[in-house]
Amino acid sequence: MVNVGVIGCGKIAQVRHLPEYEAHPSVKIVGVCDTEKNRAEEVAEKYHTRVYASYEEMLSDDNIDAVSVCTANYSHCQITLKALEAGKHVLCEKPMAITYEECKKMLETAERTGKFLMIGHNQRLTDTHRKAKELVQKGEIGKIITFKSTFGHAGPENWAVDKNNIWFFDKAAASFGAMADLGVHKTDLIQFLLSEKIKEAFAVTGTLDKKDKQGNSIGVDDNAICIYKLENGIIGNINVSWSYYGEEDNSTILYGTEGCMKIYDNPDYSIVIEKRDGEKIFYIIDRIQTNDQQSNSGLIDCWVSCLEKEVPPEISGEEAFEAMKAVFAALESARTGRRVSVDELEV
């Protein structure tokens, strides 16, 4: 049995971590905490568990093996470090942390304490994305030349538990906008699908639509377009947006020498392969989770499986850092207007 605690009882804890932990036969939810006491109490009642007054109190409980960190971005590093030092394994939500140095510190601390650190990059866990990777590896569309990957929806205000306090729009709490919030998912996914690291980024970000309560533009980007160059020379682009006011777009298209692979691009088919010779192959596998329609993401199953087998997590801190480095390069590019290589960010 794995004894877990959940830090932060907001939306992602409510729609993913808690229900997936509850559904897992080898997990006991030992307790939850949230700075909003009422929210913690409601959640605790639903999951028949206890409330800790603070995450520090939770971390001092020897009965807890692992915690989920489900708080706003700015606090990921601080809470993760304290949890690792307290001897807990940590599943931290994305984005991993808000600076390069913070990410590095998280990795160093996990290594020194001998505790596991996994980051919630759930997109690579869908059966469709796993199948897509297998097809790429089999050479189904030949050698990959380029890609485009999109993640756009109507914005976090439609998702938030507290509609009066959209911390995603607040630079101090979120630190990043759409480029990191959504872009890190697609950045991790591309590196996963193509088994290649990103080498260089050129990005343009903008705050084009979202306003705060006073009617001023929010403090972070709500749209971004990013071109990535991979280490093997592939170039492709990532489009992310908090202002796609139609249906959510979570598609990825890979273009190879023998055809193209359209992933989550067609509502009826998870993957469509269009071969160079005109043949088409259709796969019905699953639908990806959207803000409105959640399903088991596989994140908790993956995490608990690594804890039970005592093997390093599949979505390790190291891999998540690779995605964050590319996002940091994209943000630096957007800030300076030049192409930025991932290596030059190293500190």
Ligand SMILES: NC(=O)c1ccc[n+]([C@@H]2O[C@H](COP(=O)([O-])OP(=O)(O)OC[C@H]3O[C@@H](n4cnc5c(N)ncnc54)[C@H](O)[C@@H]3O)[C@@H](O)[C@H]2O)c1
């Ligand atoms: N993997 C995904 O697809 C995905 C989707 C949405 C959000 N997220 C990430 O999950 C994190 C949380 O997002 P959310 O949408 O659930 O936000 P949220 O605001 O709904 O939930 C955050 C909760 O943390 C609580 N909190 C803040 N500081 C705390 C502290 N010190 N101790 C205990 N509780 C504290 C808040 O009161 C709130 O209830 C973010 O980093 C976000 O990027 C990931």
